[in-house]
Amino acid sequence: MASGLEDVRKRLKLTCEEEEIAVFEDEIPAEKIAEIKLCLWGKLLTNKQFNARAIKSILQNIWKPEKGIVSFDGAILLLKDIDGTEQLSEVKFETARFWVKAYDVSAMQQTYAFACFLTSKVRSFVSCKEATMYGVDKSLCFTVDIDISKPLKRGQKVMVGGKPMLVDFRYVKLPNFCYLCGMLGHVTKGCGYYNLDVLEYEYQYGNWLRASPLKS
Ligand SMILES: [Zn+2]
Incomplete structure (x- = not known):
């Protein structure tokens, strides 16, 4: 989850209106399902500030995940398969x-x-x-x-x-x-x-x- 958002959520008291569950039911388009199958969710394991754009550009050049771990500026990039139904806050990198x-x-x-x-x-x-x-x-x-x-x-x-x-x-x-x-x-x-x-x-x-x- 975006930095700080998790902490904010923990102390929030939702109003009755916000608590009311709005149910969404819809067919997921086949193109969306195919797109998600090609996705990985990632996290750079570091406590330092980093340039996400630079990582993206480096990955585009060296993307060979079968060759082993991917790292950036000495930090490991953790990657995880997603099925597309998760909230991003649910994706855990363990x-x-x-x-x-x-x-x-x-x-x-x-x-x-x-x-x-x-x-x-x-x-x-x-x-x-x-x-x-x-x-x-x-x-x-x-x-x-x-x-x-x-x-x-x-x-x-x-x-x-x-x-x-x-x-x-x-x-x-x-x-x-x-x-x-x-x-x-x-x-x-x-x-x-x-x-x-x-x-x-x-x-x-x-x-x-x-x-x-x-x-x-
Ligand atoms: Zn230590």
Whole structure:
């Protein structure tokens, strides 16, 4: 919803006349249905001001959604299919899809099943779509929808065949994120926890969470 409109709505007390429900019933034209099928609704995950026109123009030039995530000025652009019946305030952007590389996974566990197991155990990982193994990188790569309301997960302790191990996660094409709290959508200096007393080397998140690009 447009900025501020949600807050205004929360405190409004509607009059009886405004509360009265006006029922609209009409056939939706076939052209409109076809047009909506081609639509995606988007949100730029950032707390900074941005130029929407510049984004539109960049997207028109580089529009290749199948190639992975789209970002602008370091911020990820979240996109969602709509069926056209939603109010814009109902469209929620809760996840973003990334390629994750899991490191230090034993060779036997470099499988789609293990990627799905990791996804099921990591609370911020919502669903695993596909997985592949890159022998040289010694990493298990999988696409996962990540809950953007939670900090990036740096790893997960697992028990395999009675042996405990820590699996490290790295993310491909990671946009701007906060090195203090690990959240996407803002950078360290824009963080509510930002404090000059915390030294950079004490940050619990950092550039090291970025994975090298996938091999083609
Ligand atoms: Zn933060």
